[in-house]
Amino acid sequence: MSEDKTFLDLQKARRSVYALGRDVDMTDAQLEDLFKETIKETPSAFNSQTVRAVFAFGDQQDALWDMIIERMRQVVGDPEAFKKTEAKLNGFKKAYGTVLLYTDTDAVKELEENNPAYAQNFYDWSEQTIGISSYALWLAAREHNLGGNLQHYNPVIDEDIKAAYGIPDSWRLRAQFVFGSIEQPAGAKDYIDDDVRFKSLN
Numbered sequence: 001m002s003e004d005k006t007f008l009d010l011q012k013a014r015r016s017v018y019a020l021g022r023d024v025d026m027t028d029a030q031l032e033d034l035f036k037e038t039i040k041e042t043p044s045a046f047n048s049q050t051v052r053a054v055f056a057f058g059d060q061q062d063a064l065w066d067m068i069i070e071r072m073r074q075v076v077g078d079p080e081a082f083k084k085t086e087a088k089l090n091g092f093k094k095a096y097g098t099v100l101l102y103t104d105t106d107a108v109k110e111l112e113e114n115n116p117a118y119a120q121n122f123y124d125w126s127e128q129t130i131g132i133s134s135y136a137l138w139l140a141a142r143e144h145n146l147g148g149n150l151q152h153y154n155p156v157i158d159e160d161i162k163a164a165y166g167i168p169d170s171w172r173l174r175a176q177f178v179f180g181s182i183e184q185p186a187g188a189k190d191y192i193d194d195d196v197r198f199k200s201l202n
């Protein structure tokens with residue numbers, strides 16, 4: 001994205017891009033820095049910073065998605081039915097990398113205990129922060145000419161990933177942000193009528 005683009009332009013350019021590749025100019029260290037900073041700058045209730053993230057690029061991206069493919073093969077069962085799913089999962093594997101987004105449930109529990117008056121809000125707020133972080137990563141990637149999509153193979157894949165990467169028990173997997181070079185842009189998007197969504201009091 002060039003510098004004279006507005007935030008709204010960036011928002012419009014961010015789409016769910018599924019044809020992703022590895023034609024990426026940034027180094028893994030640059031990408032990791034960008035994503036870490038992006039998550040760190042994401043707001044959270046009481047500045048609770050409940051989001052955790054795990055980064056997988058290159059070979060780790062292959063290993064991660066191979067693991068997901070094998071788990072999903074077990075879940076789907078019927079080899080014929082799995083063909084379509086496998087093709088889709090191999091599409092994610094071809095991307096440059098994945099950011100696994102977690103909520104630290106211990107951090108949420110601590111907030112609930114320390115702030116009983118708001119206890120019932122903290123889990124919802126942690127989910128909102130996952131949403132904001134996902135969107136921020138998506139925009140940050142797009143600003144660097146990378147495409148992305150958001151996946152949710154949790155909770156099916158949680159135990160495999162936990163065992164493979166030593167993820168703490170308190171981390172709950174909430175989303176997988178898959179990113180890479182844009183090999184084919186997203187198609188046109190439908191919008192529901194403004195009349196349905198918005199009311200102006202003016």
Ligand SMILES: Cc1cc2nc3c(=O)[nH]c(=O)nc-3n(C[C@H](O)[C@H](O)[C@H](O)COP(=O)(O)O)c2cc1C
Binds near residue numbers: 015149152186
């Ligand atoms: C909370 C949330 C969950 C989503 N989950 C998935 C998902 O599991 N798989 C997927 O392919 N897309 C997922 N998406 C992407 C939406 O389908 C997509 O954003 C929507 O259709 C609008 O398209 P756009 O992203 O191109 O603007 C998710 C988006 C959000 C915000």
